[in-house]
Each structure stands twice: as C-alpha cells, then as structure tokens.
Amino acid sequence: MKEYNIKEPLIDYPWKMDAIRIINWLKEQPKEYRAFVFDLCMSLAYIDSTSGLERHLQTCPSCPSGFNSHIGFINLCSPCYEKNGTWQYQKATKPQSGALGKLSSEMILKFVEILFDEFTEVYSIGGTETADARLVHKDGKTILAEVKSAPLLTFPLLVKSNQASDKHLPCTLTSSQFRELESAIYMHNGEAIPLGTVKSDNWPFQPVADFLTNNANKERIISMSNIWNKARLAYENKDRNSPFYYLANASGGPPKIAKERDGWPQKESISDSKTSAGMDRTDDIKKGIYQVLKLGVINKDNPNIETALISNLPAYRHRKDYVDPFIELLWSTENSLEKNDDFEYIKKDNLKYIFDHLITLDSPILR
Template identity: 55%
Template sequence: MEFDLASITGRSPLVEYPWRNEIDRLLNWLQDKEPSVKAFCFDVVMSAAYIDATSGIEKSIEGCENTPSRFNSHLGFINLCSPCYTSKGVWSYQKAVKPQSGALGKLSSEVILRFIEKLSTQLNDVIAVGGTEAADAVLYHQDGTAILAEVKSAPLLTYPFLFSAPNSCLQGEHEKLVITNSQLRECDSGMYFHNVGVINLGKVGSPLWPFKPIVDFLTQENNEHFIKECVQEWTAARTAYTIKDRTNKMYYLANACGSPPKIAKDRDGWPRKESISDSKTSAGLDRTDDIKKGIYQSIKIGTSIKNSPDIKTAIVSNLPAYRHGDDYVSPFINMLWGLGEDLVELNGYNAIIEKDLRRVFDFIITLEQPVLRNTIL
C-alpha cells in the first residue's frame, strides 16, 4: 500500500486557541535561548494551558496559609501543595486539576508542535492532524522532505496558581473555597515557581489571562535573573526525575514521582492510597506505552512509504525519554528493517539492498537532545 500524503488534512497548531499569538511572542523571544530554557518555557505554557482548559476551577481552589503574603489560596496540577512543601516541608494533599484526557492530549500535542514549528528555522510548515489519521502531524522541511510524526508530550514540572480570594470565601486550611466564577474573575492571581518566587498575573478575568501576563514577564529583560533561577531549578528537577533521586526536594514536584515518603502519611495525614503524580504523567516521551506506540506507528507508516525517499518518520516530544530511553529507545535508533518481499540473491546470500531498508524512525524531534541524523531543523 502506498501512502497518499495529499490525503492528509489538518490545521495549523493552536490556530483554534485565542492565545496563540501570545505563545508566538514567547517563541520569538526563545529563538536564541538554550534548550533547557525552551523546555522550561514549554512547562510554563502547559501549566497555563491546563488552567485555561479546565472548567469550573473555582470548585477546586483551596485555602493555603503558606502562600506568599498577598495570596491566600492555591490550585495545582499535582496532588501536592507546593507552597506548603517548599516553604514549610509539609506534605499537604490537594487533588490536582487538569483538563479531560481528550482535551489534554490535543493541547499538549499542539503546544509542542507550535514550539517545533516556530523554533525550527528549516521547516516551511507544520500541520496538526490528530484523529484517526496515520500520523499526528506532518512537518514540511525546506529541502522538500515531508516528515510524518507521532506526537507525545508532557511537562516535567507544572507550576501552580495562587489567588487572593475574599476572606469570606475561605473555609480553612486546605478546605475548598466557596466562591463563584464571577468572584474569582475579580481576584488577583499569580503563578508559583516553587522555590524561586511568584509571577503576579493580575485579575483572573483580565484579557488573555494567564498567557499575556506570563509572556510579558518572561520576555522582559529585567526579569532575566528570576528566569535563570527558574531554569536552574528546572534542570535540578530534571536530574532528580531522571535518576529518581528521592533525596532531592525537587523530585516530588516533578511529574511521575509516585507516592510521598512515609512521613507524609504518618505526620501530615496524607491519604493512604494517593500518589503525588503517577507514571501516566511521565515527562516528555518517557511513558513506556507512548514509546511503544510511537515506534509501532513509525514502522507502520514506513511500510507505506518505503518507495518514497522524500517522506520520513519522526516521534515528536518536548523531552526525550530520560528515564526509559536506554531500554526502550536507544536499541532502535540505529536499527534498519526491511520486507521479506525485497530479499534478493546477492553473492550466494539472501539480502536486502540498502535503498530498500528503512529506519525504525528517522528522527526524534525534541527540545533537548534530539536525534536528527545531521539534518538541520
């Protein structure tokens, strides 16, 4: 079966979201930045996208006495209250909020595709496909190559939101607020960067909240030191996540950290069967089911395009498989495969000529440590 590239239809990444221009402003600023800064900013954008796409957030905000003084309540995307943990060492359980899985997958895919499109100088176009098509996306390179991509992405760190709610709405420490959506829209807000500090985001109901104030802050030159500290903290979390270093405080703020230590249950009343963040939230390409599916999809596509040298395959993510790469990705990076029907007799041996062989995947396109095989994106 031959692959019909012309039959694939899709859309420009994030075209359906009113805040896309804010992301583009950020990506223009990121053009000359280090990979770790780009990866950190992906996590910031995803945290903003989570709260934007989650309905009824006012029902999940809880009072917190450990927030910085101008705030009094917290909403996060892991089950651990970061202000309690980072400022007091207290393991306060607060159920995470996130969009429904369908919306979440679409969001994370389109955000990373927009990052790749705007940060890659050699790509002419990127189309988000999704649905039941053979590929999640098509990337068109300036050299005429079309790259069919499977997209799997997820943040390493998420950044919670803080609010300054009316005292009349507070019900006690880590009790849910009694607040209406219209009341919340009048509240001041901030994004909490764990051990570094808070970005003030203004009123919840302000235009393009929270994207515009976040991008305004990140792109202002006088905030460079704050951002540098955030990136250093992010890289510390990446290291702790990769090697599962539970002695590093940042480990428990990263996705896929599992359950808290025993003291959380014994001293702070952490619910017995609850984790902070389970393996389904593994960062980047690190969820093993995603790796397996990505490799399968690349091979499946390859069976249809083996006679089309200008069509390549890729797996796209924000981060490589830092935990599981050695076991699940590295064995396939230099592997070639072919079809039995292409066997020919060569000097007394059955062999497949190189032009009839394909790679398991041609590229792994990520913000850090991509596999590009001498191709410039």
C-alpha cells in the same frame, strides 16, 4: 475514506499570538530554557483548559507574595511543602483529558515550528489520519510524525481571595467572583509570575508573555529555569533525596512521614506514572515506535517521506531500554531481497530507519 484535517498548530486558541510571542522570545535564549518554557506554557494551558477552576481552589497559608489560595495539578500542595516541609494533600485539579491531549500535541508542534530552522512547514493532523503531524524539511522531504508530549513540572495557580485561613479549606466562590481575583503562576522556591485578574484578555498567556519579554526579569527567569533543571535531574535519576523530586510528575507516593505525621491519605500518590514527562510513559513509547514503523511501512515506496517521533523531552528514565535499541535499527521487506550466486542481500537504498528523527527540545536526533 479517511477523514482528517491539516492545520496550523494552536490556530483555534484565542491566546495563540501570546504563545507565539513566548516561543519567539525563547528562540533568542539559551537552548537550556526550551523544555522549561514548554512546561510553563503547558501549565498555562492546564489552567486554561480546566473548567470550573473556582471549585478546586483551597486556602493555603504558605502562598508567597500576598497570595492566599492555591490550585495544583499534582496531589501535593507545593507552597506548603517548600515553605514548611509539610506533606499537605490537595487533590490534583484535572483538566479535560481529551482537550489536553490535543493541546499538548499542538503546543509542542508550535515549538518545533518556530525553534527548528530545519523545518519549513509544520502542521497538526486531526481526525483518523495515521500520523499526528506533517512536517516539511528544508531539503524538500515530508516527515510524518507521531507526537507524545507531557510536562515535567506543572506549575500551580495562586489566587488572592478574601477567604484567607491558616488551614487548607475549600474556597466558596462563584465563577463571577473568581474572575475578579488577582492571580499568579507559582514557579517554586517562593517565585511567582503575576497573571493579573482572571478575567483579563488572553489570560493567562498574555501576562507571562509580557513578563518573559521584559528584560528587567532576566535574573528571575534564570532562577526559575535553574529550579526546573534541578527537578529534571531529580526526575531523571529518581533521586528521592532531592527536595525537587516530589514537585515533578510521576513522583509516585510520598515518604512514610507524610502519612504518619501529616495525615496523608493511605492510598493516594503525589502523581503516578501516567504523568511521566515527555515520551517517558512506557505505553506511549511502545505505541509511538509502532506508529512510526507503521508510517514507514505504509510509505515504504516513497523515498520523499521520512518518519519521526516528536516530544518535548526524551525518555529520560526509559530511553536506554525502550528507545536506544531502535535508534540505529534498519528494516526492509522481503521483496527487497536480491540474489546472486552465493547469497541474498538488500541494497542500502532499500533499508529504512524505524524513525528517521527523534525531535525533542532536549537532545534531539536529527539524521
């Protein structure tokens, strides 16, 4: 017998009400903000789910706003890259992968629950159940979904330590010392959202919820969103001439000058294809399409069940080759064949889509 539990997304996290506050604010904003704010929330989740943050902290002379130390989630120090054009290698901080996968799935489901009025209920499914999520459409149908989500940009953490240096050097701090320090999340282009002290209640989500919902920050938020969109375009078009290309995940290795001039380690990338945005990792696309087809086959005799792929972003780089051919594809089973004197046929009611919905924050397909 299968063991699984169905629950409300993010129910287990102490900062969930601040995440909900952010998404409720987002619902009243332009739709172009949606994927950007998802990345912001996932960056906060990266910070929250990384144990021993103080062990990854390095001094950085390029930090803005009086900050002097940096933790990043790609191998490139983005403040140094943006301020001086320096390819400063700093080993990426890696959250616990198991916890992060669960959190990423629940985060996008909470976004879908609040932002899409088509769905009246959204639940995360844990354990060994075939589907990752169960949604209820307003027409009464149940949607079983496979979830594949990953941020395009993972924004770094900035800290004010007492160990400033004109070089990148490890900070030597205990966890209790680290908890007393002022922090911010770096939004690129010299912009940062203050997070207060590390030990603050519901850190780091509450300070960001306060920042976004403060109308005085409207212009700054527009600027931050524009930077994210430039990175998205560079990622989608693989535009290595854009300075924003190397800030995004799955940017590969740096240019030749990084090794020749700045001493970049020979075999290190900035970030590899495993960090592709949304559902853009080819292994995830293949598994996702198989999983929704399996869900369809298992429930083929139940007309009240539909299937979906859910992600924060569509497969920008691989959609044409890996996703588009399946969007209009219909399937059925051999026992659905009916005969007349001249030929065999399948009634339209017995044909099903590979996936009924492709639910993403950008360019969703909702049948």
